[in-house]
Amino acid sequence: MDNYRKLAIRYLNMNKRRSAIAIFGVIVTTVILFTFLNVMCGLLENERKREREEEDYEMVFFLQSEEQGEQILSDRRVKSAYIGPYYEWSYNTQNEELVHANTLYVNVTQPYRINAIFNDICQNYGVEGEINEYLANLYFQGTDEEGMVAAALFVLLVAYIFAIFGVGIVRNAIQLCALENIRDYGNLRCIGASKGQLKSIIYFQGAILELIGIGIGVVLGTIVSYIVGAVFHMEIGFHLIGVILILIVFMGDLYFTMGENSKLITGMSPLSAIRGEYRIKKEKIKLREHNLFGKIFGVDGDYAYKSLMRNRKRFFRTVAAMVFGIAMFIGIAGAVHSINEIIKEKLAEYRYYQIYFEHRLGPGKSIEEVQATLPSAKQLERLTQLEEVTEAKRIYSCDIWLADTEDYYQHYTEEFLTTTYGGDAMARIHEAYQSASEIEGKARRLDALAAIECYGYDETDYARYESALVEGTLDISDHGIVIVNQGKMEKAEELTETLGIEYVQVAITDYHVGDTIQIVNMERFGDMVQTEWERLDKEAEEREEQLRKELAGNEQEFNQQVEELEKEIYLEKKIARYNCWQELISQGDYETYTIEGIVNADVNRSGSYFRIILPLEQYFAMTGTDETMNTGMQFHFDKIPMDKNLSVICNEILWGDMDINSEIEYNGLDYSEYVWMIDELMNMKKVIFFVLLIVIFVVLMASLNFINATASNLHLRRREFAQLRVIGTSKERLVKMVLLEGVITTVIANILGILLGTGLCIYVFYFVNLINKLEFHFPWLASLGCIIGSFLLLCGAIYVPMRKLSQSMVEDLTTGGD
Amino acid sequence: MDIVTMEHVTKVYGENDTRVWGLHDVSLTIQQGEIVSVVGASGSGKSTLLHVMGGVDAPTSGKIVVDGKDITKLNDEQMAVFRRRKIGFVFQAYHLIPVLSVEENITMPILLDHRKPDKEYVEHIMEMLGLQDRRKHLPNQLSGGQQQRTAIARALANRPSLILADEPTGALDSKNGSEVIALLQNSVKQLNQTLVLITHNIDLAREADRIIKIADGEIVEA
Helix, strand or coil, X not given: CCCCHHHHHHHHHHCHHHHHHHHHXXXXXXXXXXXXXXXXXXXXXHHHHHHHHHCCCCEEEECCCHHHHHHHHCCCCEEEEEEEEEEEEXXXXXXXXXXXXXXXXXXXXXXXXXXXXXXXXXXXXXXXXXXXXXXXHCCCCCXXXXXXXXXXXXXXXXXXXXXXXXXXXXHHHHHXXXXXXXXXXXXXXXXXXXXXXXXXXXXXXXXXXXXXHHHHHHHHHHHXXXXXXXXXXXXXXXXXXXXXHHHHHHHHHHHHHHHHHHHHHHCCCHHHHXXXXXXXXXXXXXXXXXXXXXXXXXXXXXXXXXXXXCCHHHHHHHHHXXXXXXXXXXXXXXXXXXXXXXXXXHHHHCCCCCEEEECCEECCECHXXXXXXXXXXXXXXXHHCCCCEEEEEEEEEEEEEECCHHHHHHCECHHHHHXXXXXXXXXXXXXXXXXXXXXXXXXXXXXXXXXXXXXXXXHHHHHHHHHHEEEECCCCCCCEEEEECEEEEEECHHHCCCCCCCEEEEECECCCCCCEEEXXXXXXXHHHHHHHHHHHHHHHHHHHHHHHHHCCCCHHHHHHHHHHHHHHHXXXXXXXXXXXXXXXXXXXXXXXXXXEEEECCCCCCCCCCCEEEEEHHHHHHHHCCCXXXXXXXXXXXXXXXXXXXXXXXXXXXXXCCCCCCCCCCCCCCEECCHHHHHHHXXXXXXXXXXHHHHHHHHHHHHHHHHHHHHHHHHHHCHHHHHHHHHCCXXXXXXXXXXXXXXXXXXXXXXXXXXXXXXXXXXXXXXXXXXXCCCCCCCCHHHHHHHHHHHHHHHHHHHHHHHHCCCCCHHHHHXXXXX | CEEEEEEEEEEEECCHXXXXXXXXXXXXXXXXXXXXXXXXXXXXXXXXXXXXHCCCCCCCEEEEEECCEEHHHCCHHHHHHHHHHHEEEEECCCCCCCCCCHHHHHHHHHHHCCCCCCHHHHHHHXXXXXXXXXXXXCHHHCCHHHHHHHHHHHHHHCXXXXXXXXXXXXXXXXXXXXXXXXXXXXXXXXXCCEEEEECCCHHHHHCCCEEEEEECCEEEEC
């Protein structure tokens, strides 16, 4: 053997399995890190390309003379340049404005030195100019240089954390190998190996494992990067910088950790190595009294506790690492669980027909007008054909008008009027209505006080209310009605404790079965209002035509006058409707309906308000409509819809081809926000799931390290185990005694970890609750999984090496341990 | 009464070409209350003899009866129980549990047997071995001689039938060595126990009732 390094390979070959595990750990960390770095580099590269396609210049110079331009062009740092006018976007005029006509657009040879080169050119040639900030940022330059540098530092930090895991596995593997062969190292020292030569064996072993892992990891990482690119339709490519970075952080970290390992063998005398006296430092063991664990588990518990406490630092480090891992896991799992529960609650609020598009009928609205605002038959058909849609039905709905608004108002509960946003608004409207002396004031507010939503349902949908029936029956008479009298309503703003919307469950009215409600003759009311409104529309048309003639050529004045006219007609219509309503009442043209059933929730659709629900036939009779007069469509999903077409269709229905930012004119179409809610919640879930994956990865890597470290520590104690066996401890019992150490550690770590994780979650939720009311749900299942997982990890990490302890006590007594 | 009977005991290490005889067809008997010294050159098989006799190592073949029980037929659990009840070991390297105090180390075999230590007896042993003032000390706070005395006390604590001492003075200076041997012999006699002692020191060996000489794994003189 010409050098000691060959020994390194032999030692690695002696325990191929351990070497393979260490390489596997490095591969996993490298694949993840390289994919991350490669994708990041790819994205940065793509963004640079995209920006250069739009604005291919790094800096501009506002030339004052031709000579100045020639001087800059002759600068060796200028790679390419062209001359042209320079425009800048003006927020005032909302247009591009010319800044300078003769502008030199420049790209330099070293884009990573844009700032320095720009300043230099400005100073040398006495020219003013600007840096293409966005492009410069993509080279970590420009005025926002710090932001990009911070991003780059974050990437480096991530890389370093990964390196810690990757190298940690190698460190433990080499440490274990060094301990197993400690006598060999002693022999080598005796026959003249220098400390440096022994060190080189350790470093060489680490480097071999690390480089093999990195090599395979980079190849696999490249493949994964390409897959990621293909999935997300991105051009990723291969970026050497990722490999260099990995080599720097991994090998750098390896240098220090292998230094620690080599101290193990170089720090002891040849004689101690041969004697198997591993420890460089004598343990400072303190005498400990009998403890709680001794009282519970007897001598086994006493020994376990004292063994743990022999190296308090290591014990606390282990517990702290576990507590941190458990707390992170519980925290994230708590967030995932809470969001899941919130999703469930939110989705449940959308009731049976989660998605609907409707436009309720009402006095003044013809069925043609209503149906014209509904989604097209083709759009509805596309929705119906979605895989997740299991039921699609027509909606029959109408605003019916009460004859006695005051009587109805008096039935509103105090709770509704004082604690809800809607009740508060209703109280203000009522007050304004009562105090209005002119007809206009009353007419403006009447619909809010008199109109009630009314829905007609077929037999199946109607029967669904049975589950929410709190009083009376659904089997109603001809002049009977069922009311939805409770709901989760938006809390009054002054009562909210958060910045967001809060909800409160209230009874809206104090109606009971047997109470009555008077409803005007809706068919006649509709006809009367329709006639009046048509007359007003006609009058508006004539007056608009007249204005057009009078103000021909003065378009601005014409538009202003038309706007005034529209406002006037709008008010006229309200007054006309008010008059019709008054006329019906004065003629006694209304009917009295008895409340025969009260339900406390609308089981068919979202939204919470006082509603009347009726079987279809009775709905038609009350509203004067028929089955051709549907006012929308509703859809039921058996499972959460994941089809992206759903949101595409829904967006198309609401906004069509419109720019999403443009102002949407409200056309009376009512819809549920289910689709967007799902999108939002699912995105949130994806982010948290991603974080959870990272935490799981970190925990797994830490576990692998922990397993290796535990194996090393147990290896160090094998003489002590042999001593215990000699004085009469069976192997089985010895395993149990040492397992107890794991149990104690796990119990303490779990208690602290779960408490900390839960505390952390509650603390975060406290702040989240300042913005939006979200309830924290303790992750019972995750906690159980955490307890079981950590027990399995710790006990497994002890059990496996303990089972493998050499059968021969003699061997361990004479060679092993300290 | 025979406390130890070994019949044609063989211990072989390794296989085929690397085969080494630790013990080769060893047969012997030791009487109760007897103090026996085992002497021989390094690698002659002294420690192997002691290890198989104490059930720390299993023989390749042969029969070993200790206190009326064929220990070659015991499984690991039974062997462990047998060791803690019937055998007391004293090693050259003391082999004390580093996290336990002197008193705890001494009572450990009793506690492992789920029994309450006989306080008076433990006190008596500690007094006999001069460890009263060291009861709360950890092994690393003791001198070599004190550690070996603790190991002896531990070996005696369970009132075993047989004490096996493997070069108990090997790590001690001559003064401490003589003291330890004297204490050991004295204790064994006082408690009517049997002692098998491995030693290189021929003067110490001569103080025994009988000397067994061993060479190349075979008993050459008993």
